[in-house]
Amino acid sequence: MAHDVLAQTVHSLLDHRDPQVASLVRQEARRQAETLELIASENHASGAVMAAMGTCLTNKYAEGYPGARYYGGCGFYDQIEEIARHRARQLFNCAFANVQPHSGATANQALFLALLDPGDTFASLVLADGGHLTHGLKVNMSGKWFKPVHYPLVYDASSPEFERIDYDAMEKICVRAKPKLIMCGYSAYPRVIDFARFRRVADRCGAILHADIAHIAGLVATGVHPSPFPHCHVVTTTTHKTLRGPRGGMILCNDEEMARKIDRAVFPGVLGGPLMNTIAAKAVAFGEALKPEFKEYSGRIVTNARALVGALAERGYRITTGGTDTHLMLVDLRRKSEQLTGADAEKWLEGAGIVCNKNGVPQDPRPPKLTSGVRLGTPALTTRGMGEAEMGVVAGLIDRVVSAGLRGSHELAIESAGVVEQIRHLCHRFPLPA
Ligand code: DSN
Secondary structure, three states: OHHHHHHHHOOHHHHHHOHHHHHHHHHHHHHHHHOEEOOOOOOOOOHHHHHHHOOHHHHOOOOEEOOEEOOOOOHHHHHHHHHHHHHHHHHHOOOEEEOOOOOHHHHHHHHHHHHOOOOOEEEEEOHHHOOOHHHOOOOOHHHHOOEEEEEOEOOOOOOOOOOOEOHHHHHHHHHHHOOOEEEEOOOOOOOOOOHHHHHHHHHHHOOEEEEEOOOOHHHHHOOOOOOOOOOOOEEEEEOOOOOOOOOOEEEEEOOHHHHHHHHHHHHHHHOOOOOHHHHHHHHHHHHHHOOHHHHHHHHHHHHHHHHHHHHHHHOOOEEHHHOOOOOEEEEEHHHOOOOOOHHHHHHHHHHOOEEOEEEOOOOOOOOOOOOOEEEEEOHHHHHOOOOHHHHHHHHHHHHHHHHHHHHOHHHHHHHHHHHHHHHHHHHHHOOOOO
Protein backbone atom coordinates (compact mmCIF):
# COMPACT_ATOMS: atom_id res chain seq x y z
CA MET A 1 0.00 0.00 0.00
CA ALA A 2 2.70 2.42 1.01
CA HIS A 3 4.28 1.45 -2.28
CA ASP A 4 1.45 2.87 -4.37
CA VAL A 5 1.78 6.17 -2.60
CA LEU A 6 5.53 6.18 -3.08
CA ALA A 7 5.15 5.46 -6.75
CA GLN A 8 2.76 8.43 -7.09
CA THR A 9 4.92 10.73 -5.07
CA VAL A 10 8.52 10.02 -5.85
CA HIS A 11 9.46 9.77 -9.47
CA SER A 12 12.37 7.43 -10.06
CA LEU A 13 14.15 10.37 -11.67
CA LEU A 14 14.18 12.16 -8.35
CA ASP A 15 15.57 9.05 -6.70
CA HIS A 16 18.32 9.01 -9.28
CA ARG A 17 19.16 12.72 -9.44
CA ASP A 18 18.72 13.77 -5.82
CA PRO A 19 18.63 10.79 -3.50
CA GLN A 20 18.87 13.06 -0.45
CA VAL A 21 15.62 14.91 -1.18
CA ALA A 22 14.02 11.76 -2.62
CA SER A 23 14.68 9.91 0.60
CA LEU A 24 12.95 12.60 2.67
CA VAL A 25 9.93 12.66 0.36
CA ARG A 26 9.82 8.87 0.58
CA GLN A 27 9.87 9.00 4.37
CA GLU A 28 7.11 11.61 4.39
CA ALA A 29 5.02 9.49 2.03
CA ARG A 30 5.41 6.59 4.46
CA ARG A 31 4.48 8.82 7.40
CA GLN A 32 1.30 9.90 5.62
CA ALA A 33 0.48 6.31 4.68
CA GLU A 34 1.03 4.84 8.14
CA THR A 35 -0.31 7.45 10.58
CA LEU A 36 -3.76 8.84 11.35
CA GLU A 37 -4.11 12.42 10.07
CA LEU A 38 -6.53 14.30 12.32
CA ILE A 39 -5.42 17.86 11.62
CA ALA A 40 -8.71 19.46 10.60
CA SER A 41 -7.12 21.62 7.91
CA GLU A 42 -5.32 18.78 6.13
CA ASN A 43 -6.39 16.09 3.70
CA HIS A 44 -4.96 13.62 1.17
CA ALA A 45 -5.20 15.06 -2.36
CA SER A 46 -5.78 12.52 -5.12
CA GLY A 47 -3.01 11.17 -7.33
CA ALA A 48 -4.47 13.17 -10.24
CA VAL A 49 -4.27 16.43 -8.27
CA MET A 50 -0.68 15.70 -7.27
CA ALA A 51 0.17 14.69 -10.83
CA ALA A 52 -1.02 18.08 -12.13
CA MET A 53 1.19 19.79 -9.54
CA GLY A 54 4.27 17.96 -10.75
CA THR A 55 4.11 19.01 -14.40
CA CYS A 56 5.93 21.31 -16.82
CA LEU A 57 3.37 24.01 -16.03
CA THR A 58 5.72 25.12 -13.27
CA ASN A 59 8.07 26.47 -15.93
CA LYS A 60 5.93 29.30 -17.22
CA TYR A 61 5.26 32.90 -16.27
CA ALA A 62 1.63 33.78 -16.93
CA GLU A 63 1.23 37.14 -15.17
CA GLY A 64 -2.19 38.60 -15.89
CA TYR A 65 -5.40 36.76 -16.67
CA PRO A 66 -6.70 34.57 -19.53
CA GLY A 67 -6.62 36.60 -22.75
CA ALA A 68 -4.56 39.37 -21.10
CA ARG A 69 -1.13 38.03 -20.17
CA TYR A 70 2.17 39.84 -19.95
CA TYR A 71 4.17 37.02 -21.60
CA GLY A 72 3.85 35.07 -24.81
CA GLY A 73 3.20 31.34 -24.94
CA CYS A 74 0.25 31.33 -22.55
CA GLY A 75 -2.40 29.72 -24.80
CA PHE A 76 -2.70 26.48 -22.86
CA TYR A 77 -2.51 28.33 -19.54
CA ASP A 78 -5.47 30.49 -20.54
CA GLN A 79 -7.50 27.35 -21.20
CA ILE A 80 -6.45 25.73 -17.94
CA GLU A 81 -7.26 28.82 -15.86
CA GLU A 82 -10.62 29.17 -17.62
CA ILE A 83 -11.46 25.57 -16.72
CA ALA A 84 -10.51 26.19 -13.08
CA ARG A 85 -12.57 29.40 -12.93
CA HIS A 86 -15.57 27.80 -14.63
CA ARG A 87 -15.56 24.78 -12.29
CA ALA A 88 -15.13 27.04 -9.23
CA ARG A 89 -18.18 29.07 -10.28
CA GLN A 90 -20.17 25.89 -10.79
CA LEU A 91 -19.14 24.48 -7.41
CA PHE A 92 -20.04 27.59 -5.44
CA ASN A 93 -22.84 28.85 -7.67
CA CYS A 94 -21.41 32.33 -8.10
CA ALA A 95 -20.56 34.64 -10.99
CA PHE A 96 -16.84 35.39 -10.49
CA ALA A 97 -13.86 33.36 -9.30
CA ASN A 98 -10.23 34.37 -8.98
CA VAL A 99 -8.21 31.16 -8.66
CA GLN A 100 -4.72 32.70 -8.48
CA PRO A 101 -4.11 33.31 -4.74
CA HIS A 102 -1.31 31.05 -3.51
CA SER A 103 -3.07 30.44 -0.17
CA GLY A 104 -5.99 31.47 2.00
CA ALA A 105 -3.76 34.08 3.63
CA THR A 106 -2.89 35.56 0.22
CA ALA A 107 -6.57 35.59 -0.71
CA ASN A 108 -7.39 37.52 2.47
CA GLN A 109 -4.50 39.92 1.86
CA ALA A 110 -5.84 40.66 -1.64
CA LEU A 111 -9.32 41.12 -0.18
CA PHE A 112 -8.06 43.83 2.18
CA LEU A 113 -6.19 45.54 -0.63
CA ALA A 114 -9.24 45.42 -2.92
CA LEU A 115 -11.93 46.57 -0.52
CA LEU A 116 -10.38 48.50 2.40
CA ASP A 117 -7.99 51.40 2.92
CA PRO A 118 -5.28 51.31 5.60
CA GLY A 119 -6.79 52.39 8.91
CA ASP A 120 -10.27 51.09 8.06
CA THR A 121 -12.18 49.19 10.73
CA PHE A 122 -13.32 45.62 10.21
CA ALA A 123 -15.02 43.11 12.52
CA SER A 124 -14.02 39.51 13.19
CA LEU A 125 -14.32 36.87 15.89
CA VAL A 126 -12.07 37.10 18.98
CA LEU A 127 -9.00 35.46 17.44
CA ALA A 128 -8.21 33.14 20.35
CA ASP A 129 -11.74 31.72 20.15
CA GLY A 130 -11.40 30.23 16.69
CA GLY A 131 -10.41 33.01 14.29
CA HIS A 132 -7.42 33.16 11.98
CA LEU A 133 -4.23 35.24 12.03
CA THR A 134 -5.33 37.06 8.86
CA HIS A 135 -8.47 38.19 10.68
CA GLY A 136 -6.65 40.90 12.63
CA LEU A 137 -3.71 39.45 14.57
CA LYS A 138 -1.53 42.38 15.71
CA VAL A 139 1.57 41.04 13.96
CA ASN A 140 -0.31 40.23 10.72
CA MET A 141 -0.85 42.87 8.04
CA SER A 142 -4.58 42.73 8.80
CA GLY A 143 -3.97 43.82 12.39
CA LYS A 144 -1.06 46.19 11.71
CA TRP A 145 -2.54 48.27 8.92
CA PHE A 146 -6.25 47.93 9.69
CA LYS A 147 -8.36 48.29 12.83
CA PRO A 148 -10.01 45.05 13.93
CA VAL A 149 -12.90 45.00 16.39
CA HIS A 150 -13.73 41.56 17.69
CA TYR A 151 -17.06 39.93 18.47
CA PRO A 152 -17.28 37.14 21.07
CA LEU A 153 -18.76 33.71 21.59
CA VAL A 154 -21.39 33.05 24.25
CA TYR A 155 -19.36 32.45 27.44
CA ASP A 156 -22.25 31.69 29.80
CA ALA A 157 -22.02 27.94 30.44
CA SER A 158 -25.70 27.77 31.42
CA SER A 159 -26.79 29.05 28.00
CA PRO A 160 -27.86 26.57 25.30
CA GLU A 161 -25.72 28.71 22.97
CA PHE A 162 -22.58 28.22 25.12
CA GLU A 163 -19.41 28.67 23.01
CA ARG A 164 -21.39 29.47 19.86
CA ILE A 165 -21.17 32.87 18.15
CA ASP A 166 -22.85 35.54 20.24
CA TYR A 167 -24.89 37.03 17.40
CA ASP A 168 -26.51 39.67 19.64
CA ALA A 169 -23.14 40.88 20.91
CA MET A 170 -21.80 40.81 17.34
CA GLU A 171 -24.65 43.04 16.23
CA LYS A 172 -24.12 45.53 19.08
CA ILE A 173 -20.35 45.69 18.47
CA CYS A 174 -20.79 46.18 14.73
CA VAL A 175 -23.52 48.79 15.06
CA ARG A 176 -21.28 50.73 17.48
CA ALA A 177 -18.00 50.38 15.53
CA LYS A 178 -19.50 50.72 12.02
CA PRO A 179 -16.88 48.47 10.40
CA LYS A 180 -16.37 48.75 6.65
CA LEU A 181 -16.21 44.96 6.46
CA ILE A 182 -17.52 42.14 8.65
CA MET A 183 -15.75 38.77 8.56
CA CYS A 184 -17.33 35.44 9.35
CA GLY A 185 -15.81 31.98 8.82
CA TYR A 186 -13.21 30.49 11.18
CA SER A 187 -10.37 28.05 11.80
CA ALA A 188 -11.66 26.32 14.91
CA TYR A 189 -15.42 26.80 15.08
CA PRO A 190 -17.43 23.57 14.85
CA ARG A 191 -20.94 24.93 14.25
CA VAL A 192 -22.99 26.13 11.28
CA ILE A 193 -22.57 29.83 10.57
CA ASP A 194 -25.77 31.85 10.22
CA PHE A 195 -24.79 33.87 7.15
CA ALA A 196 -28.27 35.43 6.84
CA ARG A 197 -28.02 36.83 10.36
CA PHE A 198 -24.60 38.30 9.57
CA ARG A 199 -26.04 39.90 6.44
CA ARG A 200 -28.81 41.63 8.37
CA VAL A 201 -26.13 43.15 10.61
CA ALA A 202 -23.93 44.09 7.65
CA ASP A 203 -26.90 45.85 6.04
CA ARG A 204 -27.59 47.76 9.28
CA CYS A 205 -23.99 48.99 9.31
CA GLY A 206 -23.53 49.48 5.57
CA ALA A 207 -20.67 46.95 5.75
CA ILE A 208 -19.32 44.49 3.20
CA LEU A 209 -19.94 40.93 4.41
CA HIS A 210 -17.02 38.57 3.87
CA ALA A 211 -16.99 34.83 4.57
CA ASP A 212 -13.68 32.99 4.92
CA ILE A 213 -14.82 29.43 4.22
CA ALA A 214 -11.29 27.98 4.10
CA HIS A 215 -12.23 25.16 6.45
CA ILE A 216 -15.72 24.33 5.25
CA ALA A 217 -15.34 24.89 1.48
CA GLY A 218 -15.89 21.25 0.57
CA LEU A 219 -18.96 21.09 2.82
CA VAL A 220 -20.32 24.28 1.26
CA ALA A 221 -19.66 23.11 -2.30
CA THR A 222 -21.72 19.99 -1.65
CA GLY A 223 -24.55 21.58 0.35
CA VAL A 224 -23.51 19.87 3.59
CA HIS A 225 -23.04 23.35 5.12
CA PRO A 226 -25.28 26.25 3.97
CA SER A 227 -23.76 28.47 1.29
CA PRO A 228 -22.50 31.96 2.12
CA PHE A 229 -24.17 33.09 -1.13
CA PRO A 230 -26.37 35.04 -1.61
CA HIS A 231 -25.84 36.55 1.85
CA CYS A 232 -22.13 37.36 1.66
CA HIS A 233 -20.73 39.91 -0.76
CA VAL A 234 -17.39 38.16 -1.05
CA VAL A 235 -15.94 34.78 -0.10
CA THR A 236 -12.33 33.66 0.32
CA THR A 237 -11.21 30.09 0.76
CA THR A 238 -8.36 27.65 0.63
CA THR A 239 -8.52 24.75 -1.79
CA HIS A 240 -6.75 22.02 0.19
CA LYS A 241 -8.82 21.37 3.30
CA THR A 242 -12.30 19.83 2.99
CA LEU A 243 -12.15 20.70 -0.73
CA ARG A 244 -9.21 18.24 -1.05
CA GLY A 245 -7.30 20.08 -3.76
CA PRO A 246 -3.73 21.38 -3.92
CA ARG A 247 -2.54 23.92 -1.34
CA GLY A 248 -3.94 27.21 -2.58
CA GLY A 249 -6.50 29.99 -2.26
CA MET A 250 -9.41 31.48 -4.19
CA ILE A 251 -11.76 34.49 -4.07
CA LEU A 252 -15.42 34.35 -5.14
CA CYS A 253 -18.11 36.99 -5.58
CA ASN A 254 -21.18 37.94 -7.57
CA ASP A 255 -20.62 41.64 -8.25
CA GLU A 256 -18.82 42.66 -11.43
CA GLU A 257 -17.28 45.84 -10.04
CA MET A 258 -16.08 44.01 -6.92
CA ALA A 259 -14.65 41.23 -9.10
CA ARG A 260 -12.67 43.81 -11.09
CA LYS A 261 -11.23 45.27 -7.88
CA ILE A 262 -10.34 41.80 -6.62
CA ASP A 263 -8.63 40.83 -9.87
CA ARG A 264 -6.53 43.99 -9.74
CA ALA A 265 -5.69 43.40 -6.08
CA VAL A 266 -4.59 39.80 -6.70
CA PHE A 267 -2.49 40.82 -9.71
CA PRO A 268 -0.60 43.14 -9.78
CA GLY A 269 -1.53 44.11 -6.21
CA VAL A 270 -0.30 41.09 -4.30
CA LEU A 271 1.01 38.47 -6.71
CA GLY A 272 3.49 38.31 -9.53
CA GLY A 273 3.33 35.13 -11.59
CA PRO A 274 0.55 32.72 -10.71
CA LEU A 275 1.49 29.10 -9.92
CA MET A 276 0.00 27.61 -13.06
CA ASN A 277 0.75 24.01 -12.07
CA THR A 278 -1.26 24.63 -8.90
CA ILE A 279 -4.07 26.24 -10.90
CA ALA A 280 -4.17 23.11 -13.10
CA ALA A 281 -4.35 21.01 -9.92
CA LYS A 282 -7.17 23.23 -8.64
CA ALA A 283 -9.05 22.59 -11.90
CA VAL A 284 -8.60 18.82 -11.41
CA ALA A 285 -9.72 19.00 -7.77
CA PHE A 286 -12.77 21.11 -8.63
CA GLY A 287 -13.65 18.54 -11.29
CA GLU A 288 -13.46 15.82 -8.63
CA ALA A 289 -15.57 17.89 -6.22
CA LEU A 290 -18.31 18.29 -8.85
CA LYS A 291 -18.82 14.51 -8.93
CA PRO A 292 -21.68 12.93 -6.94
CA GLU A 293 -19.22 10.81 -4.92
CA PHE A 294 -17.68 13.98 -3.49
CA LYS A 295 -21.06 15.00 -2.08
CA GLU A 296 -21.31 11.61 -0.47
CA TYR A 297 -17.74 11.99 0.87
CA SER A 298 -18.58 15.38 2.41
CA GLY A 299 -21.62 13.96 4.17
CA ARG A 300 -19.48 11.17 5.62
CA ILE A 301 -16.93 13.71 6.92
CA VAL A 302 -19.67 15.14 9.15
CA THR A 303 -21.17 11.81 10.26
CA ASN A 304 -17.65 10.68 11.13
CA ALA A 305 -16.98 13.88 13.07
CA ARG A 306 -20.18 13.35 15.05
CA ALA A 307 -19.26 9.72 15.71
CA LEU A 308 -15.82 10.78 16.96
CA VAL A 309 -17.40 13.42 19.20
CA GLY A 310 -19.75 10.80 20.68
CA ALA A 311 -16.98 8.25 21.26
CA LEU A 312 -14.69 10.82 22.91
CA ALA A 313 -17.51 12.14 25.11
CA GLU A 314 -18.19 8.57 26.27
CA ARG A 315 -14.56 8.44 27.40
CA GLY A 316 -14.90 11.58 29.49
CA TYR A 317 -13.68 14.30 27.12
CA ARG A 318 -15.51 17.62 26.93
CA ILE A 319 -16.18 18.80 23.39
CA THR A 320 -16.70 22.55 23.10
CA THR A 321 -20.28 23.57 22.17
CA GLY A 322 -21.20 19.97 23.00
CA GLY A 323 -20.50 18.67 19.49
CA THR A 324 -20.07 19.59 15.85
CA ASP A 325 -22.00 20.32 12.66
CA THR A 326 -18.88 20.21 10.52
CA HIS A 327 -15.61 18.37 10.00
CA LEU A 328 -13.93 19.49 13.21
CA MET A 329 -14.22 19.43 16.98
CA LEU A 330 -12.38 21.14 19.80
CA VAL A 331 -11.57 18.85 22.69
CA ASP A 332 -11.20 20.56 26.07
CA LEU A 333 -8.72 18.31 27.85
CA ARG A 334 -9.22 19.78 31.30
CA ARG A 335 -12.11 17.49 32.11
CA LYS A 336 -9.74 14.55 31.67
CA SER A 337 -7.13 16.20 33.87
CA GLU A 338 -6.72 19.83 35.00
CA GLN A 339 -2.95 19.53 34.43
CA LEU A 340 -3.18 18.18 30.89
CA THR A 341 -2.19 20.67 28.15
CA GLY A 342 -2.83 20.57 24.43
CA ALA A 343 0.93 20.68 23.87
CA ASP A 344 1.44 17.48 25.87
CA ALA A 345 -1.48 15.69 24.23
CA GLU A 346 -0.27 16.67 20.73
CA LYS A 347 3.22 15.36 21.47
CA TRP A 348 2.05 12.10 23.06
CA LEU A 349 -0.42 11.40 20.26
CA GLU A 350 2.14 12.09 17.53
CA GLY A 351 4.50 9.64 19.18
CA ALA A 352 1.81 7.01 18.80
CA GLY A 353 0.98 7.80 15.15
CA ILE A 354 -2.01 10.11 15.71
CA VAL A 355 -1.37 13.56 14.25
CA CYS A 356 -3.38 16.55 15.50
CA ASN A 357 -2.75 20.09 16.74
CA LYS A 358 -2.94 21.73 20.13
CA ASN A 359 -5.58 24.43 20.06
CA GLY A 360 -6.90 27.00 22.48
CA VAL A 361 -10.44 26.43 23.70
CA PRO A 362 -12.77 29.44 24.18
CA GLN A 363 -11.41 31.72 26.93
CA ASP A 364 -8.41 29.45 27.35
CA PRO A 365 -6.27 30.65 30.27
CA ARG A 366 -3.19 29.01 28.75
CA PRO A 367 -1.02 30.63 26.03
CA PRO A 368 -1.14 29.39 22.39
CA LYS A 369 2.06 27.38 22.80
CA LEU A 370 0.44 25.29 25.57
CA THR A 371 -3.37 25.50 25.26
CA SER A 372 -5.99 23.42 27.05
CA GLY A 373 -7.30 21.66 23.96
CA VAL A 374 -6.67 19.79 20.77
CA ARG A 375 -8.49 20.30 17.48
CA LEU A 376 -9.47 17.14 15.60
CA GLY A 377 -10.88 16.82 12.10
CA THR A 378 -12.16 13.93 10.00
CA PRO A 379 -11.54 14.96 6.33
CA ALA A 380 -8.35 12.90 5.92
CA LEU A 381 -9.58 9.74 7.67
CA THR A 382 -12.79 9.93 5.65
CA THR A 383 -10.72 10.16 2.45
CA ARG A 384 -9.18 6.80 3.44
CA GLY A 385 -12.69 5.32 3.57
CA MET A 386 -12.96 5.08 7.34
CA GLY A 387 -16.47 5.24 8.79
CA GLU A 388 -18.29 5.58 12.10
CA ALA A 389 -17.05 2.23 13.45
CA GLU A 390 -13.43 3.29 12.88
CA MET A 391 -14.11 6.62 14.64
CA GLY A 392 -14.94 4.59 17.75
CA VAL A 393 -11.63 2.75 17.38
CA VAL A 394 -9.73 6.03 16.88
CA ALA A 395 -11.32 7.57 20.00
CA GLY A 396 -10.26 4.49 21.95
CA LEU A 397 -6.67 4.82 20.69
CA ILE A 398 -6.58 8.53 21.53
CA ASP A 399 -7.80 7.79 25.05
CA ARG A 400 -5.30 4.97 25.56
CA VAL A 401 -2.40 7.27 24.67
CA VAL A 402 -3.61 10.28 26.67
CA SER A 403 -4.44 8.17 29.74
CA ALA A 404 -1.06 6.45 29.59
CA GLY A 405 0.68 9.82 29.23
CA LEU A 406 -1.05 11.00 32.39
CA ARG A 407 0.26 7.93 34.23
CA GLY A 408 3.89 8.62 33.24
CA SER A 409 6.52 8.32 30.53
CA HIS A 410 7.15 4.60 31.04
CA GLU A 411 3.46 3.77 30.64
CA LEU A 412 3.26 6.11 27.65
CA ALA A 413 6.15 4.36 25.88
CA ILE A 414 4.60 0.91 26.36
CA GLU A 415 1.09 1.97 25.32
CA SER A 416 2.35 3.98 22.32
CA ALA A 417 4.26 1.01 20.93
CA GLY A 418 1.04 -1.03 20.89
CA VAL A 419 -1.00 1.81 19.41
CA VAL A 420 1.54 2.41 16.61
CA GLU A 421 1.16 -1.23 15.58
CA GLN A 422 -2.64 -1.07 15.68
CA ILE A 423 -2.62 2.10 13.58
CA ARG A 424 -0.34 0.52 11.00
CA HIS A 425 -2.88 -2.27 10.75
CA LEU A 426 -5.79 0.16 10.44
CA CYS A 427 -3.97 2.18 7.77
CA HIS A 428 -3.31 -1.03 5.88
CA ARG A 429 -7.05 -1.77 5.87
CA PHE A 430 -7.81 1.79 4.71
CA PRO A 431 -5.01 2.75 2.31
CA LEU A 432 -4.64 6.19 0.80
CA PRO A 433 -6.64 6.24 -2.43
CA ALA A 434 -4.87 6.76 -5.74
N1 DSN B 1 -3.41 26.80 9.39
C1 DSN B 1 -4.80 26.60 9.05
C2 DSN B 1 -5.50 25.75 10.04
O1 DSN B 1 -4.90 24.81 10.50
O2 DSN B 1 -6.66 25.98 10.34
C3 DSN B 1 -5.53 27.85 8.81
O3 DSN B 1 -4.87 28.56 7.85
